Amino acid sequence: MIGDVLTSSILFEVLRQQYINAQLDFLINEHTYSVVENNPFIDNFILFNKKEESSKIALFNLAKLIKTHQYDVVIDVYSKFSSNLISALSGAKTKISKYKWYTSFIYTNTLKEGKTPKTIAGLAIENRLQLLEPILEKQPPIIQPKIYLTEQEIEDSKQFLLSHKINLSAPLFMISVLGSGKNKTYPLDYMAKIIDAIVKETQVQILFNYIPNQEPEAKDVYNLCKPETQKHIYFNVFGKNLRSFLAITKHCDALIGNEGGAVNMAKALNISTFTIFSPWILKEAWNMFEDGKMHVSIHLKDVNPNIYFNKPLKNMKKEADKLYKMFLPELIIPKLKAFLKNK
Incomplete structure (x- = not known):
């Protein structure tokens, strides 16, 4: 919503x-x-x-x-x-x-x-x-959604990040580790491999996007990451509410992870995104303003279109778990690496 x-x-x-x-x-x-x-x-x-x-x-x-x-x-x-x-x-x-x-x-x-x-x-x-x-009397122009933060919110989030030893002069990525539901969440062990690949490629600072009641699942992803990756993750640095998440994200260089509200919000803050779509979601509806550089996305259909031959996406919602298992990190990482080269 x-x-x-x-x-x-x-x-x-x-x-x-x-x-x-x-x-x-x-x-x-x-x-x-x-x-x-x-x-x-x-x-x-x-x-x-x-x-x-x-x-x-x-x-x-x-x-x-x-x-x-x-x-x-x-x-x-x-x-x-x-x-x-x-x-x-x-x-x-x-x-x-x-x-x-x-x-x-x-x-x-x-x-x-x-x-x-x-x-x-x-x-x-x-x-x-x-x-x-x-x-309307004339054709409406194409407009990108925008989020309006106050200068105080941006400054407060800056001080919050600095107080947790985040170096704002170095790259900082937000990871959307969890979707809005299980059938919109990339498997946690696969997500850990994605994060491992990001850190190996870039050595960036990593934040996780989660709310307090999602901490156990977010912690599972953290624990599944390699020890050398964990050193780059500031697990306890997260927004306690939606406005604080938005203000923190404003200081990030990219948001990477599950398609959903977090991706849409990052785009509205003019933050670069790499989106992993759920296998049953229509990519063409929500890959807004994707240009192959600032905003990039990937769907199982992109890498294995035969699975979807003559099958409506909405009918595949019940098969989300099985389809996600087929969406191996190895299918995503090459496109992710190309995205990271521009960051």
Whole structure:
């Protein structure tokens, strides 16, 4: 959801360019607020919390509250049950969403998502921008998501890193060691081999991206690394919350690891990325702004396309474990080494 919210925030920058005096509000899940905090193009945030998520009464009350705002336009990017209901009850004259045959009656405008990217931005960007077509006079420009840190946040994170003996004059890499779930997490023993290869190639300082309740799994990766690699890992240096992670990442030279929110956030901070995609995720949707230099990614389909012959990706989610086992570090390391030469 963090990646979805961050990517959707580009709509506000486009809208502000053409509707200078409009009130632009963003309804988001409460825990994603940190990635859009301080966004200068958004006037108000409406936070969707666990109460609305678990109670239909609370959801209905939120929908009634939103109706009192008397919005002229509602754009439903996610199009799930809760946003369908809120859109239906909003009272907005114009309601826009992606096309689903079973919900299209709710909206005044629905648009079919593209399947093949037309630009370097990728499908996640392109499909969101097309939602603005019914209300824009001209084609929306391609815009990259941005995260807005304060100078104080950047300075505090700098002092935090210095206090832990991080040399900010030397290369510093963030490793996204864990995905958002098991079926989006590169096998831990394989990830350790990837980190070994990074250190052997570059001798860089390494940080791990994890939250406190993920420490056992992150520690497993650390323990699986070679002793000489472990000397380069500052395991106990990590962000205690999302904003601190963002501020720390701002000082890194690259983020490497599992596809997901961390990669999207690094790109929004203008940090170079190397992304390992889950075997069942559509790479074309989320390899945003990949240029082969600053942003590089790899998918099992890139190195073993025969596995996917006549098989829809979404049907392979159940086979994630088996497919990951086939995605050997040896298949990734050559492309990773080429990426590292530019760092």
